[in-house]
Amino acid sequence: MIRSGYTVFVYICVFLFLTISGFAEDGGANKGVSDDFDADFDKKPGLEVSMEVLQKFGVKTVPLVKKVVSKDLRVPGVVSFDETTMHTINTKYAGWVEKLYIDYEGKYVKKGAVVAEIYSPKLLAAKEELLILYNMEKKKTGIYSGMFNKDREKLISGAKERLKNWDISEHEINQLIKDGAATRTVSVYSPHEGYVVEKMITAGSSISPGKPLFRIASLSKVWIIVDVYEQDVPYIKLGQSAEIYLANFPGKVFKSKVDYIYPELSGKTRTLKVRFPVDNPDGALKPGMYMEINTSFNIGEQLLVPTEAVIDDGVRKIVFTEEEEKGIFYPKEVALGLKTNGYYVVLGGLTEGEKVVQGANFLLDSDARLKGIKPLEKN
Numbered sequence: 001m002i003r004s005g006y007t008v009f010v011y012i013c014v015f016l017f018l019t020i021s022g023f024a025e026d027g028g029a030n031k032g033v034s035d036d037f038d039a040d041f042d043k044k045p046g047l048e049v050s051m052e053v054l055q056k057f058g059v060k061t062v063p064l065v066k067k068v069v070s071k072d073l074r075v076p077g078v079v080s081f082d083e084t085t086m087h088t089i090n091t092k093y094a095g096w097v098e099k100l101y102i103d104y105e106g107k108y109v110k111k112g113a114v115v116a117e118i119y120s121p122k123l124l125a126a127k128e129e130l131l132i133l134y135n136m137e138k139k140k141t142g143i144y145s146g147m148f149n150k151d152r153e154k155l156i157s158g159a160k161e162r163l164k165n166w167d168i169s170e171h172e173i174n175q176l177i178k179d180g181a182a183t184r185t186v187s188v189y190s191p192h193e194g195y196v197v198e199k200m201i202t203a204g205s206s207i208s209p210g211k212p213l214f215r216i217a218s219l220s221k222v223w224i225i226v227d228v229y230e231q232d233v234p235y236i237k238l239g240q241s242a243e244i245y246l247a248n249f250p251g252k253v254f255k256s257k258v259d260y261i262y263p264e265l266s267g268k269t270r271t272l273k274v275r276f277p278v279d280n281p282d283g284a285l286k287p288g289m290y291m292e293i294n295t296s297f298n299i300g301e302q303l304l305v306p307t308e309a310v311i312d313d314g315v316r317k318i319v320f321t322e323e324e325e326k327g328i329f330y331p332k333e334v335a336l337g338l339k340t341n342g343y344y345v346v347l348g349g350l351t352e353g354e355k356v357v358q359g360a361n362f363l364l365d366s367d368a369r370l371k372g373i374k375p376l377e378k379n
Contacts, residue, residue, distance in 0.1 A: 061322045061355040062306065064346070069302045071235065071340040072294065077226035077244070079289040082277065085218035087192045092209050093166050095120030098185050100203045102196055102214060109216055111193040116201070116213065117185040123166055127182035130159040134177055194218040219283045224256065226293050227271035235297040235338075236261060236274055242295035244278065246285070254278050254285075304343040309356040310336065319350065320357040329357060 099117035102109065109115065133156045160173055168186070176182060194216040201213050224244055228236055236258060244254040256276040265272050276293065278285065311318040317336050320329045334349030350356070 058359045059357060060359045062309070062358050064303055064305055064350055064352055064354050064356060066301050066303050066352055067343075068298070068300065069304065069338070069340060069343075069345060070296050070298045071232075071338060072296045073228075073232055073235075074292065074294050075226045075228055077224040077276070077291040077293045079285050079291060080223050080225050080287050081197065081217040081219075082221040082223050083217075085192075085194065085221060086197070087194070087216055088212045089115060089188065089190060089214040089216065090210055090212050091118060091120075091167070091188060091207060093118075093120045093123050094208050095123070095206070097201050097203055097205050097207065100201065102199060103203075105196050105199050107196045109190045109193060109196060109214075111190060113190050114187045115190050116188045118188055118207065119185050123163075123168075123186055124182055124184065126159065126162050126166070127176055130156070130163065130173070130176065131180065131182060133159055135180075188213065190214075190216065192216060192218070219280055219285070219287075222278055222280045222285050222287065224254075224276040224278055224291055224293065226274050226276065226291075227266070227269060228274050230265065230270045230272070231338075233265075233272050235299055236272075237297065240295060240297060242276055242293050244276065245292045245294065246289065247292075248289070249284065254291075299338065299345070302337075303346040303350065303352055305334070305336070305346050305350060305356060306358050307339065307342055307344060309358045310334075310344060321350070322355040322357065 095118040097116055098119045100115075101113075102115045133152070136152065163173055164170070172186075195218075196214055197217050198212075198215040200211075200215075201207065207213065238258055238261065240258045242256055242258070244256055246252065246254070256278050258274055259277050260275040262273040262275070305319060309319050316333050318331050319334055320331055322329055332349055335347040337345040337347045339345075
């Protein structure tokens with residue numbers, strides 16, 4: 001109700017202003033806006049305005065043209081681990097943790113470092129079996145020598161293969177044979193270097209085949225995950241370049257490209273996650289840091305209308321176009337898209353070359369409403 005009353009008040013003020021200024025018709029002597037707009041509205045819903053009024057109120061028109069459009073986009077982002085550098089350390093045998101070398105999360109681990117000592121009865125028995133077979137080969141004597149002579153090499157090879165299937169390396173097997181005695185525990189090594197991001201065991205805990213012991217991740221590469229608003233999603237493309245800024249590193253710019261666009265839109269924030277990989281050789285970028293990502297996207301050649309030419313009443317967007325014969329204007333409802341650099345992208349309702357009113361269009365809108373002229377619907 002307040003908005004409606006205010007609108008009526010504006011129309012009355014405009015009408016009174018035009019009348020007092022001498023632009024309303026007075027006994028046929030002076031021709032003003034009200035009678036300049038006089039037309040047979042049942043036949044042609046247009047406003048006719050004299051050149052005098054156009055000049056007095058600064059009503060000017062511009063032709064619509066197509067241009068190549070690009071839009072700058074600035075969005076926040078968060079540093080996260082590159083999931084392709086994350087690895088899980090586990091075993092293929094059951095046992096118990098006798099000694100733990102990684103006793104807290106966040107610790108840096110080098111490739112090949114021992115992370116735990118595991119006691120596994122089955123693995124210990126397999127080691128001793130190999131030693132028995134190997135020692136029989138060396139002695140070539142005993143009551144069982146005749147039985148094993150033919151298949152000795154095959155049995156030894158099978159015993160070694162069982163140990164390898166439990167991730168016992170060739171070097172460890174050779175060391176076992178060289179020492180001639182099986183150690184009670186087996187060492188678990190880290191297959192990659194990185195930081196321990198998750199620790200799932202403690203000293204004395206039992207383990208089972210495939211159960212994760214640790215998860216480690218490298219910081220040599222990280223991901224920047226950004227949330228792109230729904231209206232900007234159609235313009236984000238794979239391979240699109242971006243510059244990334246961090247408040248803690250003023251003046252430093254990280255360059256990247258979009259390498260993945262997530263498939264699901266957030267129902268709460270109405271945003272879509274987009275991923276930018278960044279090299280991080282010195283480890284300066286830490287997971288959880290906030291970043292600012294600047295990028296631009298090219299949406300090709302589009303028909304543009306100046307923002308000043310658009311009247312937005314909250315329900316519709318209206319522009320006034322001028323006919324070939326100067327001084328006749330038509331209100332048109334239009335469909336508009338992206339707003340960039342003082343222009344809207346036209347989606348419907350206007351065509352290239354049409355002239356639109358860019359200045360004082362609110363006066364035309366007020367008089368059109370007073371005259372009951374409705375905007376032409378968009379195509």
